Amino acid sequence: MKKIAVVDRARCVACGACRKVCPRTAITMYKGCYAEIDREKCVGCGLCAKTCPGTLIEIVERGEV
Numbered sequence: 001m002k003k004i005a006v007v008d009r010a011r012c013v014a015c016g017a018c019r020k021v022c023p024r025t026a027i028t029m030y031k032g033c034y035a036e037i038d039r040e041k042c043v044g045c046g047l048c049a050k051t052c053p054g055t056l057i058e059i060v061e062r063g064e065v
């Protein structure tokens with residue numbers, strides 16, 4: 001996969017909305033603080049980015065992160 005989701009950890013409020021929609025179960029809430037993306041599982045589909053109420057998720061080229 002070429003793309004991956006990146007979370008703005010500083011602003012994420014760990015609401016869990018992105019985790020619920022991820023078809024690959026690639027998102028977990030790290031210590032209740034922020035959403036963490038599993039690099040092995042994420043396919044860069046962008047569903048999580050569309051769902052985040054704060055638009056805190058970006059889909060980027062894997063080479064960039």
Ligand code: SF4
Nearest residue numbers: 022042043045046048
């Ligand atoms: S981009 Fe798709 S696969 Fe990756 S974390 Fe978001 S919803 Fe899951």
Ligand code: SF4
Nearest residue numbers: 012014015016018052
């Ligand atoms: S939907 Fe947005 S604010 Fe909520 S846990 Fe995911 S990245 Fe954080």
